[in-house]
Amino acid sequence: MSERIDVLIIGAGPAGVAAGIGAKREGAEHVVVIERDWDLGGILQQCIHPGFGLRTFKEELTGPEYMHRFIQQAHEAGVEFRTNTMVFQIDRENNTVWTMNKERGIEALNPGAIVLTMGCRERPLGAIRIPGTRPAGIYTAGTAQRFVNMEGYMPGKRAVILGSGDIGLIMARRMIWEGATVEGVYEVMSWPGGLRRNIAQCLDDYGIPFHLKTTVTRVHGQDRLEGVTVAQVDDHMTPIKGTERFVECDTLLLAIGLIPENELSRMAGIDIHPVTGGPVVNDLLQTTNPAVFAAGNVVIVYDLVDNVSDEGLIAGANAAKFSAGKIPADIKRIPVKGGENVRLYSPQYVTGQTDATIFMRVTHPVEQACRVFAVSDNGTELYSQRLRYARPGEMNEVRLKTAKLAEAGEVSAITVDIQPV
Numbered sequence: 054m055s056e057r058i059d060v061l062i063i064g065a066g067p068a069g070v071a072a073g074i075g076a077k078r079e080g081a082e083h084v085v086v087i088e089r090d091w092d093l094g095g096i097l098q099q100c101i102h103p104g105f106g107l108r109t110f111k112e113e114l115t116g117p118e119y120m121h122r123f124i125q126q127a128h129e130a131g132v133e134f135r136t137n138t139m140v141f142q143i144d145r146e147n148n149t150v151w152t153m154n155k156e157r158g159i160e161a162l163n164p165g166a167i168v169l170t171m172g173c174r175e176r177p178l179g180a181i182r183i184p185g186t187r188p189a190g191i192y193t194a195g196t197a198q199r200f201v202n203m204e205g206y207m208p209g210k211r212a213v214i215l216g217s218g219d220i221g222l223i224m225a226r227r228m229i230w231e232g233a234t235v236e237g238v239y240e241v242m243s244w245p246g247g248l249r250r251n252i253a254q255c256l257d258d259y260g261i262p263f264h265l266k267t268t269v270t271r272v273h274g275q276d277r278l279e280g281v282t283v284a285q286v287d288d289h290m291t292p293i294k295g296t297e298r299f300v301e302c303d304t305l306l307l308a309i310g311l312i313p314e315n316e317l318s319r320m321a322g323i324d325i326h327p328v329t330g331g332p333v334v335n336d337l338l339q340t341t342n343p344a345v346f347a348a349g350n351v352v353i354v355y356d357l358v359d360n361v362s363d364e365g366l367i368a369g370a371n372a373a374k375f376s377a378g379k380i381p382a383d384i385k386r387i388p389v390k391g392g393e394n395v396r397l398y399s400p401q402y403v404t405g406q407t408d409a410t411i412f413m414r415v416t417h418p419v420e421q422a423c424r425v426f427a428v429s430d431n432g433t434e435l436y437s438q439r440l441r442y443a444r445p446g447e448m449n450e451v452r453l454k455t456a457k458l459a460e461a462g463e464v465s466a467i468t469v470d471i472q473p474v
């Protein structure tokens with residue numbers, strides 16, 4: 054109980070490792086990252102495909118290579134990592150963090166500030182209630198990725214992928230590389246869930262059929278999966294009678310969305326945003342509990358890891374400032390609102406203390422020239438950028454400058470949106 058920790062970070066994925074570096078750079082003395090896994094790197098340990106770090110390092114790295122660079126920096130900076138250690142509780146009254154480890158036992162830690170970087174988990178089959186049996190052969194795409202890339206097991210020989218999130222697209226290609234057949238990727242929406250570059254590189258390049266507005270309506274098989282029924286859906290996502298067909302397969306991989314991992318955040322009494330599923334944060338990445346900061350996929354599901362690392366650095370640095378008493382309790386909170394075509398965005402408040410990036414996803418694709426913008430409630434345009442298109446699978450950014458906000462005068466709300474021009 055006597056151990057003094059300035060900043061305690063929960064989770065050693067890209068966000069947590071960067072938060073450790075950010076906290077050290079800001080001058081925090083004792084920075085500890087708690088990780089339940091035996092190794093560092095979070096989900097990137099299993100992402101052995103290239104495509105990481107194009108922005109940060111101007112190179113195309115694999116997930117482990119990208120993480121290695123950050124982990125090395127964190128070690129050099131003096132960040133302490135405690136692996137094989139699980140945080141199982143945060144007390145809301147005094148922010149005590151309870152950890153569990155085989156050697157150290159149960160410990161209660163009272164840090165000066167906490168950073169939540171627990172990432173997210175995949176939506177399972179139960180989340181979409183498909184009728185039929187529950188045979189072996191149904192996995193989330195991330196579980197299958199771990200089997201193939203880390204444990205050396207193939208989930209099956211003939212796969213169907215439900216959902217077109219990036220993990221599903223990447224796993225479609227991975228299954229082909231490992232000698233399996235992929236019967237098709239089925240997406241209930243009329244647009245892809247993942248990045249366009251992944252549609253091109255993982256499906257088109259391998260001739261994998263991609264069916265929009267189509268879903269799996271039944272699972273078949275007793276012990277092992279024998280096939281699925283797929284059907285087209287109407288504009289209300291209801292299966293259209295007469296379009297059903299049987300697709301033979303022994304494996305169904307689910308890429309139907311990710312949910313920020315926030316059981317601990319709820320325990321800590323932090324407000325959770327109903328749409329993002331992550332903590333409500335300001336642009337310092339401070340949650341509604343002032344001593345608790347959050348970054349990465351625990352806040353909002355990002356498409357690029359570079360943004361996750363950037364946010365980790367910011368959250369870690371601000372946690373260190375808080376721990377040193379450098380963030381006032383009465384900090385300004387200007388609410389950010391999403392416009393007509395914004396499904397989700399983060400942060401939800403800006404303080405005016407720092408330049409801020411607001412990340413957002415559109416509700417509907419805009420397949421023409423459009424504009425991403427921010428406007429204050431007193432009518433001042435704070436940001437505007439022309440785009441060639443905007444798609445739900447790809448995040449967009451509004452970059453707010455403190456100087457611009459100050460020039461706008463009295464601002465009590467900011468709206469962000471993307472509209473055709």
Ligand SMILES: Cc1cc2nc3c(=O)[nH]c(=O)nc-3n(C[C@H](O)[C@H](O)[C@H](O)COP(=O)(O)OP(=O)(O)OC[C@H]3O[C@@H](n4cnc5c(N)ncnc54)[C@H](O)[C@@H]3O)c2cc1C
Nearest residue numbers: 064066067068089095096104140171172220349350357358
């Ligand atoms: C399959 C896949 C492919 C991707 N491909 C790309 C790509 O090509 N390019 C790209 O830029 N991005 C890609 N991404 C996105 C990128 O990997 C994520 O945005 C990033 O990993 C999120 O980092 P994070 O630190 O928030 O979460 P995570 O990486 O999930 O890390 C969270 C960590 O917290 C730990 N943890 C959780 N709860 C606790 C607890 N209670 N106690 C202790 N530890 C805990 C977990 O064990 C984990 O290590 C991909 C993501 C996935 C899933």
